[in-house]
Amino acid sequence: MDVTHATRGQDIDFDACLREGADEPLPGLGGITRRSLFKFCAGVAATMGLPAGAGISMAKAAAAPSRPPVIWLHGQECTGCTESLLRSYHPTLETLLLDVISLDYHDTLCVGAGKQALDYKHQMMEKHKGKYVLVTEGGTPTKNNGIYCQVGGKTQMELVREAAEGAAAIIAIGSCASWGGIQAADPNPTGAVGTHEIIPDKTVINVPGCPPNPYNFLSTVLYLLTFKRPPELDEKNRPKFAYGRLIHENCERRAHFDAGRFALEFGDAGHRQGFCLYKIGCKGPETYANCPAIGFGDVGEGAWPVGTGHPCFGCTEKETAFRKPIHALAQVATYTPPTAFPEVGAQKGEGVSPGAAAVVGGAIGVAVGAGAVLMKQMGEKKKDSEGTGAA
């Protein structure tokens, strides 16, 4: 990265930051060097569409001596979001969660177990009251007082309310935490709901997806750390930088959609040639997410469902994933292609409408009538040579 260029117009001296010991490990940041932290933060800032200087602010916030504590709760889910986060590489999740922030409690990743772990959680919640970030992963059952998901004898409902009490910010990661996810699909036997329904008086940042792209989560966390406020959110409380555009708008197969080239079943000629997947149920046209733009797994372009040949199933949309059948056609906001395209030889143009026929017929009728009357008059005039009829 061109360092001078990246900091132009900012009051932060990026050069000075890197001048001394840029490649030595930063104290308190594990093995991470100052250079790689700056690179990461600048990359995150770019992903979020923030000015380059914001990357430096982020780096400073992340490297600050007191790392913000994070409490991470699991509800009804598959731990897929955590699994996905574990596979992010710039930085790795452990760098972020262990060094950039202070992950004080995580149901899956904590070393301690049982009462010891829970006691530590309570201790940290007390110590950092009003300062820690609460991350919820998974849905919360509400039926029968939420008995279907309990940790340490407390229901998830109670745990969420308890942890939300002293939280500075709350992030719901994944579709389950955002709005119930697969548990909430009909008939929803446990009455699963998203985190924000348990604590309706608090702002919950939803980072939906099944799983969400880890960088959307990381970017949100860094934004919170840096600016001490949530990024701009849409009406479903999703960060706009990640969920502001339809998948359809940035899809690499969009040209096929516009040209009317569709895969009609898995493995057919169109599918093998990478045609648009709309007709086999791709929900890209109704799903807001940045999947086509940033991809998954740090392996380059095309590493996302549609890129690998599977229709998008709309995991970032409450109304779509787990609710609409995978093969159902998406609602297209712009132009919906016809089920069948007309043949080359199809009739084009308008034929005779009844109204047009009536007008033509009427005009001919009037002309013939007028002509006939005139000719009749001529005959009469012949009979009485001094005709006196007026016009």
Added chain:
Amino acid sequence: MATAAHQPLARRIFTPTMIVLAALVAVAAYFVATRFMYGLGAVTNLNQGYPWGMWVVVDIVIGTAFGCGGFAMALLVYIFNRNQYHRLMRPALLGGLFGYTLAGVAVMIDLGRYWQFYNLLLPWYAQPSSVMFEVALCVLAYVIVLWIEFSPAFLERFGLYKVRDFLRRFMFLFIALGVLLPTMHQSSLGSLLLVMGSQLSPLWYTTWLPLMFLVTALAMGYAVVMFEATVVSNTFNLPSEQPILAKLSIMVGWMMAGFLLFRFAELALRGDLVHAFAGDLNALMFWIETALFLLPVAIFLTPGGRESQRLMFLGAVALLVAGSLYRLDAYLVAYTPVQNYTYFPSVPELMVTVGVVALEILLYLLFVKTLPVLHAHEPARTPKAR
């Protein structure tokens, strides 16, 4: 031209006929406004296959042929020196004036990007090899010539005799142009179709298309003069022009007989007459046309036919319909731009055309009632023959 040779008809201007015509014009004006606000697609049935529809074919191609009265009479009176027909000249010019002016208006309505029309007049954009360019310039020039040719009627109405006399010195120029220009563009309206090739049915497509269009335009010009003279003399109860029209009709009759003979001979020679027996729509239209062309020939070339004002009128109308149908067929019915395209004008499209025709009649009536157009009355010259 005698000073008092023409005079306005002293008749009431606002008759029920005028009101009905004005109402039709208002309906057309509404649709024209719609066209200018929302575009051609909102009003017409035009499509990619048929970019030329009702307005081009009826208002322009057929409309200018109806306006050929002035051209046809000028050819007869000034070029062939048949001065006895001069009395029919001014009303014929008036018909031409409206036929052509309103065709020009119709072009502006039909042009997709009408605001670029002026580019036609910029020499550096000119494409002199284009038939359409020639037609456009020619029609534009002829509209101006027609107004100049007709201007003595205005000048006399407002007593500007000096201006009229001054203009008269140069009138020969405009009369010459008034014959030259329609000869050019009326034949070019046929040349436009030469490029259509096999898209046009062989019953109409011939390398002689320009000649066919010119001859039928002339015929329609004479027919419209006969039609107009008969209708006006009957409607306003004026002395009949029958004797002079009868003379004219002999010439028209022979001309059309020649046209039909030429058309059939040419078809037979190139072996395309078989298409007339194909039993399809084109063949049917061909025979209807032929019948309509044949009727005036039969009437005009028989003494009995020429004697009867009614038959003469019928012949003129048949000739007008035949000429119109010939144009309509060549431009729309027998013209297949691409397989599978269909076109029939929409109601708004038709109403605009009806409105244009209504406006022509309305203005004609208004002008003959307010300007010295019709030949001054004189005692009926002919004993009404029984």
